[in-house]
Amino acid sequence: MLMVQETTTTTGPTRSRTPATRAFPPDSVGIVQREYAHFNETLHLKSGATLRPFTLAYETYGRLNMDRSNAILICHALSGDAHVAGYHTGAPGEKPGWWDEAVGPGKMFDTNRFFVICSNVIGGCQGSTGPLSLAPDLKPYGLRFPMITVADMVQAQRYLIDYLGIRKLFAVAGGSMGGMQAIQWAVDFPERVGAVLFLASTTRSSAQQIAFNETGRQAIYADPNWNNGDYYGGPTPANGLAVARMVAHITYMSEHSLEHKFGRSLQAHRELPYTFREPEFAVESYLAHQGEQFVRRFDANSYLYITKAIDYYDLGADYGSLRAALGRTQANFLVMSFSSDWLYTAEQAQELVGTLEDLGREVEYHHVDAPFGHDSFLVEVDLMTQVVGGYLNRLYSKQYAGVR
């Protein structure tokens, strides 16, 4: 295992130093803070390029047990970050992390039992090294940032797991691009992963998925503020990024959920105003809102890099075939697909399940009838708690049977 030079300036998990300004429900992880791990190692990327130094921003929830065997790594999706659960300030109106329903005492990732870790991916824009970070010449990387892949994200996370002193992860879990990372972990580092939770994801980006991502990138390229990625300190390509987010957002929902939520409802008038000046239909206003919210928190260059990583993703290609890749794994697998998810379809999940079964791996597959499209894995909280929580608790009981 590699030695990692620890240069973080944060002082570890000192929680609740400031008095909470609001009361949290008993199953909330409460106030949390973003930590940083700085690595002076060289990351050898799949493209042939290297990255050094690099930083990973991360958060943890729950407590690592004595033998460091209860850690679950959650990998985030395209637009996610390390802030999975809890609150940074506790200020009134602050929204919790992106999967707060999933992480906490008694929740599907039960922090009474598990030590949960999430790090912002490299290439990201929420504290990990990415295109908006300063390069060694102290100017932002911009497009000088090297291309990254899902395997590179995982390799960087491996440094963090080493740094935390964890030899084997109880599980690696993720939805969408998070699922790609989770299974990549089990293929690249077989002896370090106990279980993979692969949710609404794919082992291989399809032509249609690439096409949607490319359209989003073209919207960013078309924004004059993008300026070939060299816009830090000036106006950002917010319009292009908003359009990219709108395209993507449609693919995260199902036709049914859009119809059920909005149908042909008008936004602000009883009769169609027949105008370009304002959103006429409620669904237009909703999309505009999604775009506006996104550009406030996300960097356009990161969007380019991360969508590229998703497009490059083909787990089998790295090892000759999907079967050969999966043949390396030693983990148990929980695979979930959702009936209305047309971005990462059940067909794709089933190909994975079939191959794992052929290889004699322990795999539990749930195809869920859910109306919310790709976002179902985030929306169907009760069901996910039952399936994911139940699966983890069974594994936990098995592993720690008679221990306590």
Place this chain on the structure above:
Amino acid sequence: MLMVQETTTTTGPTRSRTPATRAFPPDSVGIVQREYAHFNETLHLKSGATLRPFTLAYETYGRLNMDRSNAILICHALSGDAHVAGYHTGAPGEKPGWWDEAVGPGKMFDTNRFFVICSNVIGGCQGSTGPLSLAPDLKPYGLRFPMITVADMVQAQRYLIDYLGIRKLFAVAGGSMGGMQAIQWAVDFPERVGAVLFLASTTRSSAQQIAFNETGRQAIYADPNWNNGDYYGGPTPANGLAVARMVAHITYMSEHSLEHKFGRSLQAHRELPYTFREPEFAVESYLAHQGEQFVRRFDANSYLYITKAIDYYDLGADYGSLRAALGRTQANFLVMSFSSDWLYTAEQAQELVGTLEDLGREVEYHHVDAPFGHDSFLVEVDLMTQVVGGYLNRLYSKQYAGVR
């Protein structure tokens, strides 16, 4: 019937005045030319606005019979125009009209039997009055052009049909937005439509369809060259329009057809180049090509107006309910849906068919197992010839039984 002042400067169907520079197959309509009908009438639009004067560009194929009873109106889709079949110049390399496989001697719209008409919709950019046309102040309309609806397109076509001296159309046919117009014809002018051919279409734009169109419009608005629609004579919002076309184009194909056609094939290299500088995957290059081709022939403001017309489309709303609207019709119906069309789904077609059957209308429904998505109606030529051609020939035999 309204009197129409005929001010067209073309001299009617004088075909093949210039010697053809290439030989056409025997089932081609050969050299054709775009005609114009100018109307000094006032078009009362659904928004409450009016349009006067207005011009329709149109083409015809085959010959109108003595009692003017063999005319079929083909209505084009979003990006189509009046040039359905044949060639304008016959120059080497010239591509024929957009549905050349469908119109000609012995083809599905058999010009040996039928007189086929197609006009560019109002709001369009291929000769009919639209946002790039000169307003009465001799400046281009731009966004001063009034909003239009599918019913307005049909009302304008009605002037053309009057002008051609046709009382009753043998059939009105169209795919996609063309299908919307076809059925609108049968609802608004019941006694003037013998049959409706409703192909890969819907009676009501859904929230998802509106969302995709709105994303395309936002891409155009985001292009600084768009300049609130005031760009004629200057650089055009080509980048925004190209992105809009890319989004839309993905919805015209199926996941399967994109996968089958491109999969993860690389465009120009044996190994991934890991770059933003050029398309890496073949599907990216294909999308770029679709965008580039489109901006050469289409006006961005027309794209805005026509997508709005599609979004406004809700056949039932105009008459209180779909059933009430369809209750007005006197036509026979051919309805076709395609298994892989996820833009205008079989479910939507089946709602129409069920309502027509409840009302006791003569309706023939074909749900076709076809892999090419929404574009199947353009791609599946043999099958369409069999179904559409067969249907028209049966109607023809019935109508003209014993006549000749």
